[in-house]
Amino acid sequence: MRPNLAALLCLPVICMPMAAQNATPAEAEALVKEAIAYAKTHGKDAACKEITRPDGSLRKHGGELYVFVNTMDGKNLAHGMGARFVGADQSKAKDPDGVEYMQERIKLAKTKGKGWHEYKYLNPKTGKKETKASYIEVWDGLIFGAGIYKK
Template identity: 45%
Template sequence: MRSFIKFLTLTLFSFFLNQAAFAAEHGTAQEAEAMVKKATAYIKTKGNESAYTEFNSVTGSFVDRDLYIFVLDLNGKILAHGANAKLLGKNLSTLKDVDNKAFIEELLTIAKSKGKGWIDYKWPNPTTKAIELKSTYFEKSGDIIVACGIYK
């Protein structure tokens, strides 16, 4: 009986330890919202070009674990992207995820009508390289949209 209790205790301890490690690797919804607000303020104080340079830096202050900032104009053109420089300058307005969801179009529509919000879609996680469910928080600021997503 004691062996079973020891085994159960170690199993539970290992489970909770793994859960804590998993949570530490991933950003939260609150962290994503805070990063968007910080990025928007950074743009206002530093200007677009300086801010975009910082957002594009994978070692910059706007990349944290699997959280990163991306910025697009109101037509869907990527102006900054903290995880994939190959997307810079590309218009992604017609981009669809693996489930054929036109998530950028949805993001643009909500940003123009409500100013901010969340969208869900599937996207490659830059740390795991796997396609994962992602929720992105975004805010319209003037003629741009600043966004940061979390992987679920």
């Protein structure tokens, strides 16, 4: 009985570093593919609702890794940081350095259909504007994406 108790007491020490790990590029790409699969199975509207839901299944790392969906003209259809972003026209959005990140995203979507781009954005975990690399993929005329904050 004592060895089991000792093993249980060690679990927090083992699991805490895993929980604190930053999201990886592979996780961002996998989450985008998961969101597209969800949309294919349940429909675009249901996917957008699931993506925007605060406790939705398409949020990882304590909300730091989430999905967003944009139209090809820069309108938000879904956003993992909450419903307040849905419907917003971000076609002219700039990061603190003046990078028109939505225009870069749209160009990438139209020319390659998928890929990575960088800009600065508010990290919901830290509350600070940090460099973010987002992976996007076009499905059915929409841009599905997820990003990681670079440390």
